[in-house]
Amino acid sequence: MQTEIQPIQNINNANHSQNIPLDNMETVVSGIRPTGNLHLGNYFGAVTNFVKMQDDYNCLFFIADWHSLTTHPKPEDIRKSAYTILAEYLACGLDPEKSTIYIQSDVKEVLELYLYLNMNAYLGELERVTSFKEKARKQPDNVNAGLLTYPTLMAADILIHKAIKVPVGKDQEQNMEMARKFARRFNNIYGVEYFPEPQSYSLAGKGIKIPGLDGSGKMGKSEGNCIYLIDDAATIRKKVMKAVTDSGPTEPNSQKPEVIQNLFTLLEVASTPDTYKYFDEKWNDCSIRYGDLKKQLAEDIVNKIAPIREKIVEYSSNTALLKRIAEEGAEKARISAAKTLSEVQKIIGFTNI
Ligand code: TRP
Secondary structure, X not given: OOOOOOOOOOHHHOOOOOXXXXXXXXEEEEEEOOOOOOEHHXXXXXXXXXXXHOOOOEEEEEEOOOHHHHHOOOHHHHHHHHHHHHHHHHHHOOOOOOOEEEEHHHOOHHHHHHHHHHHOOOHHHHHOOHHHHHHHHHOHHHOOHHHXXXXXXXXXXXXXXOOOEEEOOHHHHHHHHHHHHHHHHXXXXXXXXXXXXXXXXXXXXXXXXXXXXXXXXXXXXXXXXXXXXXXXXXXXXXXXXXXXXXXXXXXXXOOOOHHHHHHHHHHHHHOOHHHHHHHXXXXXXXXXXXXXXXXXXXXXXXXXXXXXXXXXXXHHOOHHHHHHHHHHHHHHHHHHHHHHHHHHHHHHOOOOO
């Protein structure tokens, strides 16, 4: 396929025999389901980690659009939601020059590996996966085989690049356990040391939990307590000013209740250390005015997000560029995927006789 961008010197071209990319960087894979806009929780909790990892690992980040089919999205939304996520990730600093960024459905090699892995995945173990049981309960009319084999597709996503590290949240632990199990089982069945066992990964100590604005719990789409990267200044101000507080400290140096601690956590990620210290002192001597804190917090969030938001708007309006980046990413991902797949085919026995 002809694209305007020169094919980026491909790390996957290096050292084919051992699948070790140039300069021995470990391979990192993570997938993101295209389910709406990114919020501050996604940004500070996950995306900033991805951005940092780009310099130290052979990173592949993809948009898991096949996974989203389990809930039967409308045809007109499929590509649109993938491109929305793509634009937002690029705006946050994922860099196609450093990482391989692609849309899952552009790399068909994954499906063949998915089929092979499914041959060694057993009904009983798939049925026992907690997220399967939950989803089956939530959508009893649509307990499809894709839902059941969600962990095999996820394992295929990871194993197709022989990734070692997978940056994901705690909620993905069981899927990761399955991926390791499928890798191990494949190796055992064929008597090879082929697939490495992928490990979940979070940058040590950096896994900060971003609270919502409603006083308790974390920021989450389904909680309706989010500030989105795409929110404009007025929207952000309105949301922050409405954040839940209490009637104020009654004794000096007292412990902050959760609702107040949450605001301070947001200050910690969005404001300067001086600002944090200023309000912390005001809290400690009981002279704090929540209105002032919120005003400052809102401005700091606005300033932090503004450049990202600008880039989101820019990328979103340039479909040709997004398309080119996706194509370029898919091309790179397919080189890595095709190599694994041909080796797997040989191991399984699809060789010429
Ligand atoms: N299951 C992941 C989630 O819901 C998305 C995902 C799909 C993924 N394939 C993956 C994550 C491969 C990491 C690696 O968030």
